Amino acid sequence: MYQMKWRMLPRNQQHCSWFDQKLAISFDQQRTFKSLYEVTLDIMIKSRVCKIFWQGLRRFKEFQFIYVTTEACQTFGVEEGEKYTKLSFNYNEFKIRKDHLPLRAIQITKKKPEWRTEKEIKLLQNCLQLLESYRNYSPNLQHLLAKVIRFERFGRRRVIIKKGHYGNTFYFIYFGTVAVTEDEDGNSAFLDGDPTLLRKGAAFGEIALLKGTRRVATVVCMEETELLVVDKEDFFANKLDEELQKELQYCYTFFKFTTKCLDDVFRTWPEYSIEKIANHCRAEKFHSGQVIVRDIVESTSIIFITKGTCEVLHLVDLTACPSYHKWICQQMDLPKYNPHSTMETGVTGRKKFNDFMWKSFPVQDLSNLKSLYILPLKHHRDECFKKPSHVINGKHENINRKLEKQKRDDRNRVCRFDNSPIGDEGEREVVQNEVLGLIRKKLTILTPYGELPTALAAAVYTRVDEIHAGEFLGISQHLLPEYMQDKRCFVLVSRGAEIIRLKKDRFEELADDTTIMKLHKIKTTYPSDDELCQKFLKQNNWKMFRKDVVNLILDQKFMMMASPPSVKPKEDANSSWSVNRAGKLFETEDA
Numbered sequence: 001m002y003q004m005k006w007r008m009l010p011r012n013q014q015h016c017s018w019f020d021q022k023l024a025i026s027f028d029q030q031r032t033f034k035s036l037y038e039v040t041l042d043i044m045i046k047s048r049v050c051k052i053f054w055q056g057l058r059r060f061k062e063f064q065f066i067y068v069t070t071e072a073c074q075t076f077g078v079e080e081g082e083k084y085t086k087l088s089f090n091y092n093e094f095k096i097r098k099d100h101l102p103l104r105a106i107q108i109t110k111k112k113p114e115w116r117t118e119k120e121i122k123l124l125q126n127c128l129q130l131l132e133s134y135r136n137y138s139p140n141l142q143h144l145l146a147k148v149i150r151f152e153r154f155g156r157r158r159v160i161i162k163k164g165h166y167g168n169t170f171y172f173i174y175f176g177t178v179a180v181t182e183d184e185d186g187n188s189a190f191l192d193g194d195p196t197l198l199r200k201g202a203a204f205g206e207i208a209l210l211k212g213t214r215r216v217a218t219v220v221c222m223e224e225t226e227l228l229v230v231d232k233e234d235f236f237a238n239k240l241d242e243e244l245q246k247e248l249q250y251c252y253t254f255f256k257f258t259t260k261c262l263d264d265v266f267r268t269w270p271e272y273s274i275e276k277i278a279n280h281c282r283a284e285k286f287h288s289g290q291v292i293v294r295d296i297v298e299s300t301s302i303i304f305i306t307k308g309t310c311e312v313l314h315l316v317d318l319t320a321c322p323s324y325h326k327w328i329c330q331q332m333d334l335p336k337y338n339p340h341s342t343m344e345t346g347v348t349g350r351k352k353f354n355d356f357m358w359k360s361f362p363v364q365d366l367s368n369l370k371s372l373y374i375l376p377l378k379h380h381r382d383e384c385f386k387k388p389s390h391v392i393n394g395k396h397e398n399i400n401r402k403l404e405k406q407k408r409d410d411r412n413r414v415c416r417f418d419n420s421p422i423g424d425e426g427e428r429e430v431v432q433n434e435v436l437g438l439i440r441k442k443l444t445i446l447t448p449y450g451e452l453p454t455a456l457a458a459a460v461y462t463r464v465d466e467i468h469a470g471e472f473l474g475i476s477q478h479l480l481p482e483y484m485q486d487k488r489c490f491v492l493v494s495r496g497a498e499i500i501r502l503k504k505d506r507f508e509e510l511a512d513d514t515t516i517m518k519l520h521k522i523k524t525t526y527p528s529d530d531e532l533c534q535k536f537l538k539q540n541n542w543k544m545f546r547k548d549v550v551n552l553i554l555d556q557k558f559m560m561m562a563s564p565p566s567v568k569p570k571e572d573a574n575s576s577w578s579v580n581r582a583g584k585l586f587e588t589e590d591a
């Protein structure tokens, strides 16, 4: 560029200004070199920075960022003049998902083991304390596992382990439920009424690793499931096999050496059969009050109690029990139950109460009925009794009068229990009809033993048996012919028990004739529903009596303390026959 400029000058000017030109060249050159140097330096620095970034990124290739893929991320658009910028906001990153593995812990598990800092391992260890199977390991093993464990999330119906495949992984369940099935695709889990389920805190996939065999079962997700995975190399490097061998040995030892308690059921079994059932079993712990099996008869498993106690409960539909009707008649002074005049309606309260099952059960408080029954009586007999608050209010009084009229009209229209005319047949009769009229308007149910107010339709859970460590249940009924089986629903509830579940068909497949003969001799018969109802009512009568006595004594005491003894009975002395739901249902020790 400089030479071009110089040549373009006139000839004379070219000679005379040679020195100047010389000076100018060196000055310009200097500037050019300087800028060239700066550019080169710039390029060198930039290339070095790029190289560092590139090397860093190469390492990051191993690191997968976590995306919560389950729900689409919401995107907001912002328009700025001509430009259109997209701001994205993933609300999943801010959403607290209860019971799921925290995001921070997931990020740690996604890192390579050597990248995890001591602080991160500790944090992960703390999160994993929630898992029972993990918590039971020594602190050292817990630390080693937290170093190598990785995270995986699967959706419903996803097969995690396929039966017959070689195994390279061991799993802990952090969230969700999986089913263990005998078929390859795991479909049976969704058809089986009683599949083998493993939940949060359980671990699986150890058998193929410990024995070096193929997978003995298929494991499929029943819902979205979060797992923590240990690879085969880490499994053995951290001596996890030694710990799990102990667990596997537990079931084997129970079947092999607890035969005395188990009525010698397994005494004649060859070694390999016991080993085989031990491979298909798992010890499970249940806290007190937890339901182990919802229907023992329907269940496809035999339950062996290894530790603690269990209770067998049965829901008795009182409306279907003649003893209950008799008792109601006595209590309410209703027309006596006559077995010859039963209504073959087939409509009972059973369906209604089946729906309630465990989550809730009907609160049957007879005190309301009793107060309806007693208040008018008291009103007639003793003017000193306080009027109900709604009667005091004039506005309510009008409504009340209207209601009374309506009730009277209804009573005339609707056929009554005893077909007796309404009139002055005594206060008691009137009140009784009053009660019935009110109830009839609300609903009555027809039972095989007569009509019953809906408010008195009750069902109670009664304890029918107690099972202790070393005992088992679920097979004797299964071996009986269909017509001899007790098809009623029995619930097994833990009282701090530890159990082993074994599939009935697997047991039958391996059991020899001697075992089957022994089991045929074991007969468990539970009392009929009416017998259970009688037992319950007996206990209830005692409770009612006890409550009445206590109320009576306390009343007298309080009255003496507060004011001079009065002859008037107190209202709450009559509210003693409310059905105590806790006491009744579970036959507490004070029963």
Ligand SMILES: Nc1ncnc2c1ncn2[C@@H]1O[C@@H]2COP(=O)(O)O[C@H]2[C@H]1O
Residues within 6 Å of the ligand: 161, 167, 180, 196, 198, 203, 204, 205, 206, 207, 208, 209, 214, 215, 216, 217, 218, 219, 279, 280, 281, 282, 501
């Ligand atoms: N009856 C069972 N109860 C619970 N888990 C089981 C049962 N049978 C098999 N499994 C688990 O299912 C896994 C399937 O793969 P593995 O054979 O490696 O290990 C098996 C056990 O961990």
